[in-house]
Amino acid sequence: MTVYLVTGAAGFIGANYVQHLLMWESSDVEVIAVDYLGFAGNQANLESVSDRVVFEKADIADLDAMEEIYRRYRPDYVVNFAAESHNDRAILGPSAFMRSNALGAQVMAECSRLVPVRSHVHVSTIEVYGELPPGDKWFTEGSPLNAKTPYSAAKAAGDQIVRAYMQTYSELNIRMTHCANNYGPYQLPEKLIPLAVTNLLRGRKVPVYGDGLQSRDWLHVADHCAAVHRVLHADLGPIPPRAATEPELLPIFDISARCEVTNLDIVRRVVTALGLDPAEWIEHIPDRPNHDRRYLIRPEKIETQLGWRPVHDFDAGMAGTIDWYVEHRAWWERILEEKGELGFDWGAVGPEAHRTPGDGAAAG
Template identity: 80%
Template sequence: MAVYLVTGAAGFIGANYVHFLLEQEPDAQVIAVDYIGVAGNVANLDQVRERISFEKADIADFAAMAAIYRQHRPDFVVNFAAESHNDRAILGPSSFMRSNALGAQVMLECSRLMPVKSHLHISTIEVYGELPTAEEWFTERSPLNAKTPYSAAKAAGDQMVRAYMATYSDMNIRLTHCANNFGPYQLPEKLIPLAVTHVLRGRKIPVYGDGLQSRDWLHVADHCSAVHQVLHAELDPISRRPRQQIPDGCRSSTSPPATRSRTWRLRASWRSSSVWIPRSGSSMSRTARTTTAATSSTRRNSRPNSGGDRPGSSSPRWRRRCAGTATTVTGGRPCWPTKVNSRSTGDSCRPAARR
């Protein structure tokens, strides 16, 4: 029986993941950790309270977290715990730095001293700052450009995660970046529930700035499904991973040359409630770094670039090959994506044949 340690378990995404996890693995032992701050609500776990072990603790408290590790000996760790409201971060940035940066390091250190099978850190696309007008979405190559105390604290945590990846190669660490989530258990101060509650009460919907901003949205159920896939993806040790050329159809237009690790990007659409994940058995990298971004109805599949049919080319053949491909592979064996939604599993997305 697998033992899962889920932090931030009484929060919005964490609570949804606990429910999802117990649906997928009814016999799993779940250790739900939360210090019940502003965003935490233990009532979010009422329906499964008898099936979990709840621990009230602060992830930035090393002694408390080490005691939980020693008591329960988790196999898998998923760190959702974070302070996550931009406006609150402006009023009190210190608590954000403690949870999002120091907390991330404490969790990693506990997993290092008391080894686990897989440690997954959940981050956000907020660390990339504003999306340039010429770009349609963030990619794994987007530079960190945090501009608020919240996103800067998350970026600091991300850097610590990457430092542990590089320093402690025997650890199995994974990192994901998701778009804005919406769904059950979300605080009413967030944009979508705020707009809905205002409409239900006959109030005007608040508009921020000039109202021209654009945001990506991902349903929390799709996010939880993707997180679980990343957590259990089959990975080879970095030292055993051969350098191989990747088929054009599997390489994103933004992929860098083949390197010693591979990068996995997930995209999800709130319109279709679907998420792109690798087919079962596909090989992934130890970093398994994931950027989850919402797709738009019209997708730009290539970037202007000289070079004929090379990745990044604007040729029709390359555009046909890239259409529908949402996985970036930058080294090792190819990984074909499969589209999964709440109703059925689609066919593998392979390169389109030449016409």
């Protein structure tokens, strides 16, 4: 029996990964799904596989709790997706982000040191590289970390800790990925694509921050899951000593489909797919403070070293994603009933909200 421990498993990408994992590894696997069911956690995301998954409600930043889970299940493979991930909320309440994304990354690596595993993947984000200057083509694994928002800074802190663990305890097989913006099923309707679909299906306009020309690098969540799985199982060999000064030699892989699209273009596609007129159904609202303008990463390393390629075409992937939210109305209506309206209006929130302690729920 091979044991997989997946954290953040009730979130968007973690839930997709668990479902794919059970398809790829059909027999003889035990999946331990860990999540503390925070703001974005939704156990219903695992409903279709609930009979094949052991769910543990736990905080990855709690060393005692996580060590106990490791000792009880003795995982062979660990994937750490758990993070506070909603950028807007990080501005209103950064503390929870620091705890999950930085301390949580350390606790998970420490557990894999105390109770050794075959390999451990820490899932990080393109956003740790900061903003891409207009003339530059892309970031690579060797680019310096240059986070500028509370979310990306917390993730970058986690990255630094994981880099320290992977080099200091190199026998542990700790790896890391940075991924582009994901789209697909099970994403909380506070994020751009599900927000647009769920607003339009309820006869509401879609809010777009500022001019909407913020450019993002988009990848289907299924392609991300396949890439993470490949990194988890790759036979990478020892880390060369030169990696200390050449970080591109570390077991770090950037994941992207080289698909750069503006937020405005994404929203226009959703509006049009639902048979509506963008001129009538899009409204521009004040931009988020300190909003990154552009990022793009080059996935050449994972393509050449591990043979991974995205298989989802963007047009077809977007159409399938929009259909999924149209067809799963009960799933997102339940979320909106529980959490209230999602989405932010920074014009209405005002400077007081920037000082709101806690999880930022005040602006929901």
